[in-house]
Amino acid sequence: MARKVAFHCLHWDNVDPRMVDAHKKVMKHFDLEVRYHGLNLNHGLWMNSVLRSADGDVIVFIEPDCIPLNKQAAPDAIRFAEKHGTFVGLAQVANHIPPKSHIYAAPGFFVIARSAYERLGRPSFSETARSDTAEELSYLAEEKGLRYRALLPTHFEGQSSEGLWPLGPLGYYGIGTVFQGGVYHLYRSRLAEHVELFLKRCGEVVDGTFSTEGFHPSAAFAYEERSLKVPL
DSSP states (O other), X not given: OOSSEEEEEEOOTXXXXXXXXXXXHHHHHTTOOEEEEOOOOOHHHHHHHHHHHOOOSEEEEEOTTEEESSTTHHHHHHHHHHHHTOXXXXXXXXXXXXXXXXXXXXXXXXEEEHHHHHHTTSOOOSOOSSOOTTHHHHHHHHHHTOOOEEEOEEEEEEOBTTBOEEOTTSOEEOXXXXXXXXXXXXXXXXXXXXXXXXXXXXXXXHHTOOOOTTOEETTOSOOOGGGOOOOO
């Protein structure tokens, strides 16, 4: 682990408190100390505030509907970020922002070394004309030749009400996505219909029974996208 690591989690008041409680149980299960911020604040602005005031060598952001699936997921990402002076996030595409194909390290689970933050010029995590939250850091890293890591989705449980989300040419992700076997992100956590699913998965992680059996492979060639259902 790094010399000093700080975990931070933002939850708005529209997040079901049961989800926050379940999240805390998973993080405690993996001996990860997290500071929870109950604020109705724009995600990017909050990340800016945390990074500009935190004194850790590595800062970890994790959303309240995103959890590690094993004991090594967080430490491995932290070691990589610290060793290479970079950042790690979940591979995602802002499918509502042109070019709708840019794969970047998204903030559901985002680990950044302070040295990378300084090297990139202490950038803002806020949205821009070309970027969703935190996406600007990936653009800047690509322009400056800084290698970073975006963890790829391997499985997902179902689609959102708008369908599956394409990950550029690499496949799809959706409700209940597993990233490289180490991180689970529910997405659309503000919708009550998904709360029970998240509580179930958190319980399985703590009990050691989590499995991707019944999930859909992210890189399959074809899906009847509107026929996929989210399991209850």
